[in-house]
Amino acid sequence: MRAIVDQWPVLLREGVAGYLKGFLSPTLVEVLVTAAVIALLLTFSAVTVMILVWLERKIIGRIQDRYGPNRAGRYGSLQLIADTIKLLSKEDIVPAAGDRWVFYLAPIVVVLPALLIYAVIPFGRGMILTDLNVGILYVLAISSLTTVGILMAGWASNNKYSLLGAMRAAAQIVSYEIPMVLSIIGVVLIAGSLSTVAIVDAQERVPFVVLQPLGFLLFFVAAIAEANRTPFDLVEAESEIVAGYHTEYSGMRFALFFLAEYMNTFAIAALGATLFLGGWQWGILPPYVWFFLKSYALVFVLLWIRGTLPRLRVDQLMGLAWKVMIPLALANVFATAAGISLWQRLFGA
Amino acid sequence: MSWNSPASPLNPCGEADPILEQLRGALPGAFMTKVEGEQVAVRVQRERLLEVCRFLKGMPGLEFDLLVAETAVDWVDWLDVVYLLRSTTRRHDLAFTVQVSRDDAVVPSVYPVWGAANWLEREISDLMGIQFSNHPDPRRILTWDEFEGHPLRKDFGLGADRDVAYNQVPPGYKKVGEE
Amino acid sequence: MEVAPESPTLESKTDRVTVNLGPQHPSTHGVFRLVLTLEGETVVDADAVVGYLHRGTEKLAEEGTYQQNVAYTDRLDYLSGMLNNFAYTLAVEKVDGMQIPERAEYLRVIAGEMSRIASHMVFVGTFAADLGTYFTPLMYTFREREAILDLLEMLCGARLTFSYYRVGGVAADAPPGWVDRCKALMERLPAKIDEYEALLTENEIVLARTKGVGILEPGTAVSYGVTGPTLRASGVRYDVRRAKPYSIYPTLDFEIPTATTGDCFDRYMVRVREMRQSVRIVQQALERMPKGDFAIALPRNYRVRPGAAYASVESSRGELGFYIVSDGRIAPYRCFIRAPSFINLGVLRQMTVGWKVADAVAILGSLDIVMGEVDR
Helix, strand or coil, rough: CCHHHHHHHHHHHHHHHHHHCCCHHHHHHHHHHHHHHHHHHHHHHHHHHHHHHHHHHHHHHHHHCCCCCCCCHHHHHHHHHHHHHHCCCCCCCCCCCCCCHHHHHHHHHHHHHHHHHHHCCCCEEECCCCCCCHHHHHHHHCCCHHHHHHHHHHHHHCHHHHHHHHHHHHHHHHHHHHHHHHHHHHHHHHHCCCHHHHHHHCCCCCCCHHHHHHHHHHHHHHHHHHHCCCCCCCHCCCCCCCCCCCCEEECHHHHHHHHHHHHHHHHHHHHHHHCCCCCCCCCCCCCCHHHHHHHHHHHHHHHHHHHHCCCCCCEEEEEEHHHHHHHHHHHHHHEEEEEHHHHHHHCCC | HHHHCCCCCCCCCCCCCCHHHHHHHCCCCECCCEEEEEEEEEEEHHHHHEEEEEEEECCCCCCCCEEEEEEEEEEECEEEEEEEEEECCCCCCCEEEEEEECCEEEEEEECCCCCCHHHHHHHHHHCCCCCECCCCCCCCCCCCCCCCCCCCCCCCCCCCCCCCCCCCCCCCCCCCCCC | CCCCCCCCCCCCCEEEEEEEECCEEEEHHHHHHHEEEECCCEEEEEEECCCCCCHHHHHHCCCCCCCCCHHHHHHHCCCHHHHHHHHHHHHHHHHHHHCCHHHHHHHHHHHHHHHHHHHHHHHHHHHHCCCCCCCCCHHHHHHHHHHHHHHHHHHHHHCCCCCCCCCCECCCCCCHHHHHHHHHHHHHHHHHHHHHHHHCCCCHHHHHHHHHCCCCCCCHHHCCCCHHHHHHHHHCCCCHHHCCCCCCCCCCCCCCCCCCCCCCHHHHHHHHHHHHHHHHHHHHHHHHCCCCCEECHHHHHHCCCCCCEEEEEEEEEEEEEEEEEEECCCCCEEEEEHHHHHHHHHCCHHCCCCCHHHHHHHHHHHHCCHHHHCCC
C-alpha cells in the first residue's frame, strides 16, 4: 500500500511501458514514454508558473497589508488567466530598426534554459526525466545560456539603454555564477558525485544544509542573483534610469521573459531543496510531497525577501559577488575538502 | 526715483536700526530709506547692489547668509525687485527693493553672493522680464522655451487676447502632414 | 613593412551619454525632467527642467479675492495641504494686522502638524520605493496616512485639498468627538513609526544605498537657500517655528531634529524624528485648546489694508512663505510664493554630480520635492 502511494508515477510509467512493449518495438516505446514525461514536465512547469505568480501576488499583498487579487475567481485564482488573455491581445510591436530574427529568438533563448533544468531534478525516488551522471554540471552549464538570450534581447531592441541594461544583467549573472558553482562544489565533494539522484541519496541520514550551512547561504544568495529577483533585480527595476533589456518587448514576448523569471525561481528553489534540504527524503509523507514542501518553502523565502528588502546598486552588487562571496565560497570548498579528508583518515571510507 | 508705491516690503525697525546704521556708515549713498508708520522701506541703488549684498553677507554681526526670497513687483510705471534676507545665526532679517524702469529692466545678478539667486532670478526674468547681468544660466524656467512675453506683468492680461493656444505648434516644428 | 604605432598607451575613453529621466517616470515625484550627462555610470551634469505643472497661480491670485485664493494655495504642496493655507492666511493677516481667536490658532496648528505627519509618511514610503523595496513600507505608511486623512476629512470635508483655513481663522470648528479621536490616533502613531523604522532604519541595504550618498555641505545649503529637513540634516539648526515663531509655537514644547552629515540617510532620519515631534505638538495642542470662536467674521470681498508683508511657516519641505502686496482692493496686487521645493531643487545639481545613476534617484527622493510647489 505504502509503495503505491509513494511510487505511483514510476509504477504508472513502468506499467504503460510494459503494456506497450507487448506490441511495439522497445525503442519506440522508450521514445513515446519519454515524450510523454517531457510533455508532463512542460505542463508541470506551466502550472507551476501559474501557481507561483498567484502565490507571489497574494503573499506580497499580505505582506503589504492588503488582499492581493481576489476578484478573478475564488481568491484570485483565475487572475493569471485574465492577465494572459490580456497579454495575448496586445499589439505585437517590433522595433523597426532592430534585428528582427534576433528579437524573435531572444525570449525563447531566455525561457529554454529554465525549462531544461527540470530535466535533472528528482521529484521522488526514481522520478526523474533522466539521471545524468553529470547532472549538476548540466544544470550549471544550461543556466549560463540565459545570458546569451539577455544579450540578444538587449541588442535586438536597437535602444542604447536596453543594451546597457542587458550588459549590466549579463555582468550580474556571470559574476554570481562563480559563487554558485563554488558553493555547490562542497556538496559534490561530500556526495562524491555530480548526479542529482546520487546527491539526494547521500542525504539519507542528514541533509547537507547541516553539513554545509555556509554553502547553502551562498548558494541561495547567488541563486537569487541568477534569477534576477530582489534585491538583485535592478535589470527590471522601474525606479532605475537605465531601461531593462525587455523594454521594447510587448504582449506575449514580454510575457515569455516573466515566464522565464518564474520558472527560474522555482528551478532554483527546487535545486536548493535537492542539493541542500534532502530533495524527496524523509519518511511519513510521500517523497514528492516532501519535495514540493521543501521547494515551496524556499519559494516562500524568496517572495518574503522580495516584499521586504530594497535593491542593491550595481557596483555594490558586483562588490558583494567578487569581494565577499567568492572568497567565502573558496574558503568553504577548502574547509569541506579538509574536513572530508580528515573524516576519511579518522573513520576510514 | 519716486516712492509712489502704496506698499513696500516690511522692515519692522525704526529709522535708527543698528543694521541700517552700519550699512549707512560703510556704504553711504547706496540706499534710501522711507519711514511708513512703524516700518521702514529700504531702496538700494542698482549700481551699488552687489556691494551692499556682499557687505550684508560678509560683515560679522550682520551675516545675512540666507536669501529667503527674491521677487519682483510690476508697478506699471516701474518695476521693483524685492530682496528678502535673513541670518540663520543672528535671527534678524532685512528687506529691500531695487527699482528699475520698464525700458531699462536690467539688474546685476546676486548669484556671486547667494547661490539661491540662480533659480529665483531665472523665474523673475521669465515671468517679469527683468534681465540679470552676469547670470550663469539665463534660460526660461517655468514657461516653455519658445514662450514669448512675460506673464506676470500687468500688461500681459490673462492671455485671452494673445494667440497662446495650448495646442499651438512651436516655431521650428512642422505639423504632421506638412512638408 | 613597418606599421607606425598609434599611441604608446591605450586610453580607455568612455563616451558621454545623455540620459533623460523624462517628465513621465515613476520615480520623479511629479512631472519633472532631469537631464543627466553620464560618463559610464557616473553623473557628470544634472540639469533639472521644471515648469510642466506651471499653472500661473501667482497671476490668478491677482484676480481672486483674498478668501478665494486660499483654494489656490492647497494645490501648491498638495501633500501637506493645510500648511500652504497656513502660510497664505498668515501673510494676509500680517498685511492687515489682524488678530485671530486663540481657538483658531490651535486648530490651525493641529491641522498643520497632522498634515506634516501625513506628508512625511508619503516621504518615507516613496523614498523606500525609490530604493526598491517594492512598496511594502509605502503600504504601511499610507495605512496611517489614511487614518490621518480620515480625521481631517471629519474636520473639513476634504482629504487632499483642504481649503480649511480662512483669512481670519478657520472654516469650521472641530466636530464633537474629533478631539478624542485625534488623541486616540496620536497614541497609536509612535508605535507605528517604530514599525517603519524597524523595517528601514537598520536595514543593511538601505544603509548601503543612503549612507554617505549625496552629501550636502551646510555652507552650500544655506547659500542656495535650502530650508527644511534638508537643511537640518546638514547640521544647520534653522526652523521657522523657532527662528521666526508664529501662532502658538512659542508656547509649545518640541525639539528640532538635526543631523550631522547631510547625506540621504540623515535627511530620512530627520523626517522620521520630525514625525515624532509633530505627534508631541499635536498632543500638547489638543490638551490645551481653549473654547472660543473659530474665526473672525469678515465681510464678503474684504479689502485688506494697503501694505506689503512676508510671512512664512515651516512646511514639511522647508520655509513656505508668501509675500503679499496689497493696494487696498479686494484682490492682492502681487502674491509671491516662496516655495521651498523650488529653491531646494536648485541645489540638486551640486548634490548629484559625481555620484552614480542609481544614486541620482535616491538623492532626488531624499530632497522630497512636490512639483505643485516647484512650478506653482
